[in-house]
Amino acid sequence: xxxxxxxxxxxxxxxxxxxxxxxxxxxxxxxxxxxxxxxxxxxxxxxxxxxxxxxxxxxxxxxxxxxxxxxxxxxxxxxxxxxxxxxxxxxxxxxxxxxxxxxxxxxxxxxxxxxxxxxxxxxxxxxxxxxxxxxxxxxxxxxxxxxxxxxxxxxxx
Amino acid sequence: xxxxxxxxxxxxxxxxxxxxxxxxxxxxxxxxxxxxxxxxxxxxxxxxxxxxxxxxxxxxxxxxxxxxxxxxxxxxxxxxxxxxxxxxxxxxxxxxxxxxxxxxxxxxxxxxxxxxxxxxxxxxxxxxxxxxxxxxxxxxxxxxxxxxxxxxxxxxxxxxxxxxxxxxxxxx
Numbered sequence: 576x577x578x579x580x581x582x583x584x585x586x587x588x589x590x591x592x593x594x595x596x597x598x599x600x601x602x603x604x605x606x607x608x609x610x611x612x613x614x615x616x617x618x619x620x621x622x623x624x625x626x627x628x629x630x631x632x633x634x635x636x637x638x639x640x641x642x643x644x645x646x647x648x649x650x651x652x653x654x655x656x657x658x659x660x661x662x663x664x665x666x667x668x669x670x671x672x673x674x675x676x677x678x679x680x681x682x683x684x685x686x687x688x689x690x691x692x693x694x695x696x697x698x699x700x701x702x703x704x705x706x707x708x709x710x711x712x713x714x715x716x717x718x719x720x721x722x723x724x725x726x727x728x729x730x731x732x
Numbered sequence: 733x734x735x736x737x738x739x740x741x742x743x744x745x746x747x748x749x750x751x752x753x754x755x756x757x758x759x760x761x762x763x764x765x766x767x768x769x770x771x772x773x774x775x776x777x778x779x780x781x782x783x784x785x786x787x788x789x790x791x792x793x794x795x796x797x798x799x800x801x802x803x804x805x806x807x808x809x810x811x812x813x814x815x816x817x818x819x820x821x822x823x824x825x826x827x828x829x830x831x832x833x834x835x836x837x838x839x840x841x842x843x844x845x846x847x848x849x850x851x852x853x854x855x856x857x858x859x860x861x862x863x864x865x866x867x868x869x870x871x872x873x874x875x876x877x878x879x880x881x882x883x884x885x886x887x888x889x890x891x892x893x894x895x896x897x898x899x900x901x902x903x904x
Contacts (some may be wrong), residue, residue, distance in 0.1 A: 590896060597898035605897055633734050638797040640805030648813050656890045657899045660825070660852075661859045665887045666894075666901060667866060668879050685852045686845065689826050700828065707839035708830065716834045722821040727757050 578624075582638050585620040586645050589613050593649075604696070605657070606650055613646045660685075734795055737786070741779060745810050748775045766786050768818055772811040779803045825855060 576584070592612035595640050597605060621639055628634035656662045690706060693699045698712035708716065753773070756762040762771055783803045786796035820827060828851055833840055860877060863869040868883035879887060894901065 594896045594898065601898055605899055633738070633795065633798045633802070636738070637802040637805065640809065641801045642805075644805040644808040644812075647809055650813055651816060653893050653897045653899060657897070659801075660855050661863055662890050663901045664856065664859055664863060665879065665883060666758050666890055668869060668877060668883070668887075685856075686849050688843075689829055690845070693826055693829060698778070699833065704842045705839055706833065706842065706845065708833045712830060713838070714833070716830050719763075719821050719827055719830070722817055725762055725775075726818050726821055728822050729828045 576623075578628075578634055578638065581620065581623055581627075585616050585642055588647065589616045590649070592616065605653060609646065609650055617642055617646070617692060734799060737791075737799055738802060739807050741783070744775075744779050745807055748772075748807075748810070749814075765819065766824070769815065772815055776807045776811050779807050822888070823831070824857075825852060 589609070589612055593605075594607050596603065596608045596612055617639070620642055621635065624632075624635040624638045656666075663693070690699070690701075693712075694701060694706075697709055698715050699706050700709050701707075752762070757815060757839040758773060780800055780803050783796060783800040786799060787793050791799075825848075828846065828848060832845065834846065860869065863872060863883070864877060867880055868886055869877040870880050872878050892897070
């Protein structure tokens with residue numbers, strides 16, 4: 576097999592494998608599912624390219640970084656579609672039969688779903704009707720504050 | 733020679749990071765979503781463009797192709813990570829919830845958190861305006877919008893992604 580065929584096969588195998596894992600274990604985190612599939616496929620890709628072209632060849636390096644970029648791009652795309660407000664509006668607004676009413680956003684549902692998602696990944700926990708930050712949540716908030724300072728988000732534009 | 737070009741690609745990405753850290757991030761146009769996207773996209777296209785143009789300077793075509801692929805990978809991973817972090821820390825709704833809890837000594841009642849629904853309402857309105865501006869939605873009556881043909885095509889791609897990943901959009 577030539578270089579583009581090996582790379583294409585690795586990419587399609589990752590998409591198919593991820594789709595399969597998400598169907599077998601629908602509750603499993605979709606990002607972790609891609610990492611679980613992407614790592615073994617990536618290792619196979621590197622070993623195939625290494626054996627065919629040499630471990631320190633340009634083919635091996637270019638194929639590896641291109642595959643890693645594809646995995647990050649795919650994670651970016653599906654987390655965008657799953658988590659983005661814009662994507663949800665676009666998916667909910669059909670034309671011309673159904674028209675979205677922009678003055679009535681489902682904001683309460685949005686908050687509850689976010690709280691559930693944050694609880695699911697263990698950054699917050701709930702006790703009765705109150706929510707609190709876990710140790711992991713505090714760590715995430717500290718990191719986010721550092722990054723906000725780095726990107727100057729705290730300063731007015 | 734190709735390893736020297738490969739090293740130059742890494743140096744280019746490092747120069748992007750340093751120039752942002754010490755110069756561009758203090759400039760007002762680079763502190764908006766549009767500005768930072770243009771900055772990263774221009775840098776990405778410049779690097780990939782330079783590697784694609786290598787055959788003009790006598791480099792073999794297959795080598796230029798591999799170096800361009802490496803440039804896409806190296807700069808792509810850097811830019812995508814940069815833009816994701818920039819965007820997440822700038823206006824993520826989940827982060828707003830976490831920062832609210834942190835400011836509230838780490839815990840809050842659901843009734844207190846409900847004050848954040850105004851952020852969600854504002855976000856929904858501003859995103860609809862944004863989608864109208866880029867031609868994915870059109871206003872059909874005051875306060876009512878529908879998808880354009882372009883919007884329908886993009887929604888089909890999103891639908892395919894939801895199908896492939898067996899995902900459930902969080903905000904629907």
